[in-house]
Amino acid sequence: MVNVDAKVLKQLKNLSRLWASQLDKLARSLTVRTFKKDEIVFDQDEQARLVYLLISGVARVSYNGHERQTIVSLLSPGEFFGLDSLMPESRHPFRCDAFETSTIGSIKPRVFVETLLGTSYENFLPGFTTTLHLSRQSYIHCIRGIGLDVRRRIALELSNLAEHFGSADSRGTLITLAISHETLASIVGASRQQVTEYLNEFDRRKIILREGRRIIVNPKNLRKVIESKP
Structure with a gap:
């Protein structure tokens, strides 16, 4: 001491x-x-x-x-x-x-x-939860993407979108935000073609299900992709 x-x-x-x-x-x-x-x-x-x-x-x-x-x-x-x-x-x-x-x-x-x-502490916590804590969570999300390849970055971002814009669905979690391949590519720092290729793979492997521009994700299977070796 x-x-x-x-x-x-x-x-x-x-x-x-x-x-x-x-x-x-x-x-x-x-x-x-x-x-x-x-x-x-x-x-x-x-x-x-x-x-x-x-x-x-x-x-x-x-x-x-x-x-x-x-x-x-x-x-x-x-x-x-x-x-x-x-x-x-x-x-x-x-x-x-x-x-x-x-x-x-x-x-x-x-x-x-x-x-x-x-x-x-009781007066402090509500304000902290709705302001600074949310900003810190975004910062942590960005850090976790460092060192991931494109495939796992896409999976990580889909998981993040499901957490923030997700709605419970019998088939998984519906991302209520209609997001284009171009926008997703911009978020993860990849080309639109790469995003399309990996989303098609995720669809084939039942990691996601697409309804037009809406995506339903399987959180458990997304986690497996994120934690997989390159």
């Missing part, structure tokens, strides 16, 4: 504008420890229970998928991370470890909100 006080936190660039009372409460609420190089702070898909503050060193946030690691960000002192814990029952979409020996503090989400935002 490592002890920090308000003076130490005040020296961190991102925290310099906080009031003295906020820094004092934050310092008293943090559980601080040192992580050795490459030591895991939290793992991908682990239940998110705490918000973290990097006090010294460098932390690495990465996404592990499809036998490839993608570094999402290198964090500098003064940055909070693990903010998925602000949503109840959430899991970390990324992994975080120490890029070099680092001092990191952790704090319960409720205490974090009350200390830095000056409001109750």
Whole structure:
């Protein structure tokens, strides 16, 4: 265990504008420890229970998928991370470890909100859920597409469209948005011809069912495509 006080936190660039009372409460609420190089702070898909503050060193946030690691960000002192814990029952979409020996503090989400935002967690959560959390989900979706081939990117985007514009159907999930091959190609960064070829394949393999420009997807089979090897 490592002890920090308000003076130490005040020296961190991102925290310099906080009031003295906020820094004092934050310092008293943090559980601080040192992580050795490459030591895991939290793992991908682990239940998110705490918000973290990097006090010294460098932390690495990465996404592990499809036998490839993608570094999402290198964090500098003064940055909070693990903010998925602000949503109840959430899991970390990324992994975080120490890029070099680092001092990191952790704090319960409720205490974090009350200390830095000056409001109750109950008042904070509805606004966060309908604004910032949705934006973060879009960011996470983009990160997950990195390193995927065109076929799996199309499957990932169909899954995303089904989640946002889906309606329950006896045959799967109906994407209520009428989307052209050209638009889908633009979203995934592929040619219209490639999109057409893969949609035809998905249709033959019963991964999707098409009714005009409407698509009905089989979420389970889409997941198999996304998780398949190239």
